Amino acid sequence: MIPHRDDPVPGADAGRRAAGGAGVSADIAEDIAAAVEAGAEMLQEVCDRALEELGGTVPPTQLRALLIVDRHHRLNLGALAHEMRASNSATSRLCDRLQASGLIVRESAARDRREVVISLSDAGRRLVDWARGRRRRELARIVDGMSPAGREALLDGLAAFRAALDGST
Incomplete structure (x- = not known):
């Protein structure tokens, strides 16, 4: 079940407590992490x-x-195995299923014929486009219910989160 947007989010006030400092106390960082985790779970449910x-x-x-x-x-x-955080053999079996379904194409790489390169088939492209479109429409419906200030704060927060993520990888 998706929580209602007015339901309290654990640690939601932590961002206000932590504003203005580069580093935060362990308690505040834990509260923020709990709020982000709760938000991620809700986002996954929506998707x-x-x-x-x-x-x-x-x-x-x-x-x-x-x-x-x-x-x-x-x-x-x-x-792909690295991105999936799976073994090469498990990823190969997954690709077997995707290829059998007509969703990917496997080809030999141009510079090394032993290397297999994976790309989307036309059917795979249509499925990915459809899935992204469905998710975006659902997210847009929810964002539309937010106040303009809330939408701006969300964009700012996501930009800062992305920058921190990019800096940590």
């Missing part, structure tokens, strides 16, 4: 709900792999 039409036809792991392939346009099996 999952948006894709319910897929049912069991494309399991979440397969869709995740397709989204990763799309983000990189083309990548080899090892890179």
Whole structure:
């Protein structure tokens, strides 16, 4: 069940307590982490709900792999396995299923014929575009219910979160 936007989020006031400092106390950092985790869980629920039409036809792991392939346009099996945080053999079996479903294409790399490069097929591209469109429409519906100040704060917070994430990798 998706929490209502007026439901309290654990640690939601932590951002106000931490404003103005580069470092935060361990307690405040823990409160903020709890709020981010709760938000991430709600966001995942919204995204999952948006894709319910897929049912069991494309399991979440397969869709995740397709989204990763799309983000990189083309990548080899090892890179996909790394992104999926899975073994090469498990990723290879996953790719077997995706290829059998007509969602990816595997080709030999131009510079090293032993390397296999994975890309989306036309059907895979349509599925990824459909899934992203569904998720974005659902998210836009929710964001539309926010105040202008809330939307601005969300954008600022997400930009800062992304910058911190980019700096930590």
